[in-house]
Amino acid sequence: MxxxxxxxxxxxxxxLTEYAVTTLPVPVEKIAKSLGIAVRFSPLDQExxxxxxxxxxxxxxxxxxxxxxxxxxxxIAHELGHHIMHRELIDGTVHVDKGFTLWRGDLATQGTDRxxxxxxxxxxxxxxxxxxxxxxxxxxxxxxxxxxGMKALAKRFRVSVTALQNRLSSYI
Amino acid sequence: MGFVFYDTETTGIxxxxxxxxxxxxxxxxEDLNILERFEIRxxxxxxxxPAPGALRVTKMTIDRLHDPATPSHYEMVRAIRSKLAEWxxxxxxxxNSLRFDEELIRQAxxxxxxxxxxxxxDGNCRGDVLPLVQACTEFEPDCVTVPYxxxxxPVFKLDQLAPANGFxxxxxxxxLSDVEATIHMCxxxxxxxxxxxxxxxxxxxxxxxxxxxDEDEPFLLTEFYFNRPKHMxxxxxxxxxxxxxxxxxxxxxxxxxxxxxxxxAQLQSLVxxxxxxxxxxxxxxxxxMTPLDDVPDQLLxxxxxxxxxxxAGELHSDDALKARLLAAYEATKTVYEPNEHVEKNIYxxxxxxADEHLMKQFHAMPWENRHTLASQFQNPKFGFLAKRLIFAxxxxxxxxxCQQEMSAHIHSRIAAPDDSGVKWTTLTKARSxxxxxxxxxxxxxxxxxxxxxxxxxxxxxxxx
Numbered sequence: 001m002x003x004x005x006x007x008x009x010x011x012x013x014x015x016l017t018e019y020a021v022t023t024l025p026v027p028v029e030k031i032a033k034s035l036g037i038a039v040r041f042s043p044l045d046q047e048x049x050x051x052x053x054x055x056x057x058x059x060x061x062x063x064x065x066x067x068x069x070x071x072x073x074x075x076i077a078h079e080l081g082h083h084i085m086h087r088e089l090i091d092g093t094v095h096v097d098k099g100f101t102l103w104r105g106d107l108a109t110q111g112t113d114r115x116x117x118x119x120x121x122x123x124x125x126x127x128x129x130x131x132x133x134x135x136x137x138x139x140x141x142x143x144x145x146x147x148x149g150m151k152a153l154a155k156r157f158r159v160s161v162t163a164l165q166n167r168l169s170s171y172i
Numbered sequence: 173m174g175f176v177f178y179d180t181e182t183t184g185i186x187x188x189x190x191x192x193x194x195x196x197x198x199x200x201x202e203d204l205n206i207l208e209r210f211e212i213r214x215x216x217x218x219x220x221x222p223a224p225g226a227l228r229v230t231k232m233t234i235d236r237l238h239d240p241a242t243p244s245h246y247e248m249v250r251a252i253r254s255k256l257a258e259w260x261x262x263x264x265x266x267x268n269s270l271r272f273d274e275e276l277i278r279q280a281x282x283x284x285x286x287x288x289x290x291x292x293x294d295g296n297c298r299g300d301v302l303p304l305v306q307a308c309t310e311f312e313p314d315c316v317t318v319p320y321x322x323x324x325x326p327v328f329k330l331d332q333l334a335p336a337n338g339f340x341x342x343x344x345x346x347x348l349s350d351v352e353a354t355i356h357m358c359x360x361x362x363x364x365x366x367x368x369x370x371x372x373x374x375x376x377x378x379x380x381x382x383x384x385x386d387e388d389e390p391f392l393l394t395e396f397y398f399n400r401p402k403h404m405x406x407x408x409x410x411x412x413x414x415x416x417x418x419x420x421x422x423x424x425x426x427x428x429x430x431x432x433x434x435x436x437a438q439l440q441s442l443v444x445x446x447x448x449x450x451x452x453x454x455x456x457x458x459x460x461m462t463p464l465d466d467v468p469d470q471l472l473x474x475x476x477x478x479x480x481x482x483x484a485g486e487l488h489s490d491d492a493l494k495a496r497l498l499a500a501y502e503a504t505k506t507v508y509e510p511n512e513h514v515e516k517n518i519y520x521x522x523x524x525x526a527d528e529h530l531m532k533q534f535h536a537m538p539w540e541n542r543h544t545l546a547s548q549f550q551n552p553k554f555g556f557l558a559k560r561l562i563f564a565x566x567x568x569x570x571x572x573x574c575q576q577e578m579s580a581h582i583h584s585r586i587a588a589p590d591d592s593g594v595k596w597t598t599l600t601k602a603r604s605x606x607x608x609x610x611x612x613x614x615x616x617x618x619x620x621x622x623x624x625x626x627x628x629x630x631x632x633x634x635x636x
Binding site for chain 2: 033038043045046065072158
């Protein structure tokens, strides 16, 4: 049986295939728009990364305009994951994400850790697909604490160094 | 978090040589609901002469500018910094702010020995509502009502635009009222042109604008010149060699073949001829950029989206042409000569760490001791500004030689000869302008102007 995270990664791979993504960086905002999801930027409180909602049939991803674009890209990918995998949870309600290690909201006690794990796995695979990760030179012996090397690599994927380190630690 | 809207009322329209007399700001949440207001005024600095026209517009009498109950300029600046830091990080917005108010605020910070860049550092973002409203008239023409002047041209002045769009602007040119009018215009754009508002917010962040520019894809750049729109499909070809936040873009309305097979001299001549094929875009100035997919067809001009994409692809793959265009840009860009006036040196490099440290010490010291730091700054411009600040507070806090130096400086400012061609308002220029305005002033303005005229006359007499 597939784990929830693996299901999410498969979903991300499906999207990458559907949009014929063959180069970096992955155009996450364009993908969201192609799926009919509006990406909206707002100056949210610092600890809020973004939100996902469907109101009157309109799908929206909210992004903190004050965050760095790399972090915004991860937010969009994360919220896109909610739209694709957890529509029933966000239909008619605002799903607010405070960072991505914590979950804040009315559904906190209803097993939502699972959906956050899935959204993170989806975002990670979408922005840093395994087929691109595997092509990194010397991937087997990569030092994820090498700040300069990680920065250069993160730039190619247009993600934060932290997101890349998380991805690589699970890959390696 | 949220927005900070701000506005200034000033002694004139020169962003280097005039001063802020009133600063107002309103903090809102991300939905533009007002959370807090802030307003402060300042007394007149001794080396500045207000333009009579500015006093007439703001209805500020010369007596009010000398009222001891009003904070000094230094006290005002310290209060502004404290409040804006408390409200950060946020998106800072004003109306025509990037060219005017923000420059005045930067000057105020710089001249009082602070880092000038508060609104675009430490997580803050910045934008300007004037180009937003102008773009709105192109992208969503029904969203905003634009009044027309007697010459048949659109008017984007806030005191006319806001009332035409349902805002009761009885106190126009009062800073706080102008801030409220700006928020009103933003609400209209947000509600009637959501996609434009969204792009605007996104590109208030320098890093987000830079990333978009870096995508190597064509997009539409919208700019206004004398209130006339210009839409240019462009592709980034590189960056300015000295300013990392300035991207150089090629206007794809131009046929690439015209630029090939030219000598360097011919190419340089072509890039400066109008309409200019190269456009400078500052990532830190909230440029109005639209992905091609979101551009209404009527704004693309004679080209179709496919034409633009094809031309962009052709240019993108022609590294030699891009390099030559960039070289032509570098060879023809304006070179600014060093300026003798301290205000004009604001952008000549960042303060060294040691100087920043001294500035902090300066603000923490009693006034009578501050002069001891003036000679310690690595960059002499900060030492000069330190002495001028102390003099403005109390000349007696300076040694006699410094007092004389500052007195001479102030005299050279306010009493510069009429034929010296200086940019700032002098006593004689102000008196002359006062007389012109008084000749046609309405009754309620006349007393203000007369009072100012008497002040100028007395001041000139005192100077001999």
